[in-house]
Amino acid sequence: MPDGCSLICLLQDYVGMLLNDLKNKDEIKRKMVKTLTSCSFSQNMEIANKSLDEGVNALRSTGYCALDITARTAKKFYVGVSELSPFYLFFETGLVWDLALNLPYIPGSVIKGVLRSYMTDLCNKNEECISYVYEIFGVPEKDIHRGENVEIYVTGLDASSSLLVVLDSYPIKGERLLTGDITTPHYFKRGGAVKNEYEVSPKPSLRVAINEGVTFRFVVGIHQDALPLFQEWASYLGYKSGGMSFLLPLFYAFKQGIGAKTSRGYGEFELEDFSLVSFNFIKPKKVGRVRVSGR
Template sequence: MYFSYNTNFQFINLYSILQLEGIIMSILRLYFNNKASEKKLDDFENLPIAEIYKNYIIFENNQEQRYYIKDIYNLKKRQIAELLSINYKPNFYELRNATNNTKEILEKLKYSLIDIKIKTSSKTFIGVSTQFGFTIFESGISFDPIFNAPYIPASEIKGILRSLVKEEQDMKLAEKLFGTENNEGILMITDAYPISAEHSIFLPEIITPHYTSEVKQETEVNPNPVILLAIAPGVTFEFLVYYKNQSLDDKEKEIIKNLIFKMSKEGIGAKTTLGFSQFKVSEISWSVGN
């Protein structure tokens, strides 16, 4: 394993580390998916994977050094999820500074700003179809390799807000705020980055699918727990909505405020209908450009 329980993740790039771990997990999954999960590691003694895992994984039957592929695969996923939950913490000071610097630049350019802070109230899944973490957990997460932190893409926030306006059957306002294929809307949005956390940033989440395409009847069900990586409850994200002054009237400003509260309540990300990816608005502040 490339990191341990003593690793300080503020001094390494988590993106690079998990990409390396992902390569090994991909090799492991190759054997796992090829019906080799019941075979033991010594059956592959001529392949690099055998030596890698004899060096890094310790089981109760360590003296015999007979490791089942499926056990290694599941154990490694659990270990990585636990390590991230315990040890990973982004540089919140750097992330807050980045947002403040963006605010200063936009204010100098005479933009009006809405500074929004939202806090996760449940385990949250953002960017499940992205590549980061996918090779390990088979579910991705939006992650910025420069800031070494998870984030909520501006495009996702904008898409949700736009769909909420459409639900109100106000297409004219939707086009004004968010634009059309041919015209740009007046609202612009930044990515949302974590600026604080009550406890961990990440937590493992275990789901147990009971049915697959191969199951034909109830007696064939074989529950298989799957470990996913989620953003923990209590993580505060900050993002900016900005626009040129005089673009919005008071009624439209109130609508935008209500949309932000509604978006947070209904959820941002995946599995919202199951109670995941829920947020609460911590703060909304406005500053008018001059």
């Protein structure tokens, strides 16, 4: 496999092909997928891994406990399926791509949002349980979460600060990073929903996804004040995991899926290894206090 494939250069080449031959768009897409899936990104992944080493050291230097996890994709994986992706022009879906490292990645904000969402869902609308989640993740002033049937009030200052620092997650190992994928939409025609799927003739659509068997590295900085909150949250769910309670949400997310199309089995991960680095905490300034009340 060729190493060092530049996504920008490939996109420029294929955009030129499209502009010169729009009638053969599907064939050009097939060629692009073949090229991308034959690329090796091993050198890029080595650089990303070293960058995450620096991230772990930075968290240690500020007094956080660094939770360092490697997990392997058990299924194909999409993240950042939107028009913001460089792949959107070709596939109408995409991947979040770091143009500097020339790799797909999972934004830290996405990981944090997934963890918060799963933790809140598991609370089953229990106000006390949800209050632990918001103390861990922080909330903006007068943030209203209708789906959770609770209203959040922050007293004191304008916002409550998060007790977690989540770094962007990058692939660090995998023989073939990208793979082709086929989707067959049934329920849309000419941009609108159809009432009867027999009214349409589904046309398979080619996509690019992150392959199975790719190892990602996840790094989370944990403030010491988050530890008892994780324990209280886990206790509500019936888990007595003590000081390791903060592992439960991430392991649950790996099983349920991260990214897009999780309801169809995409985005599942299998744990490979984890470590905890430094419990020499330094407390960052806490802003505001959280109170949760039902409607």
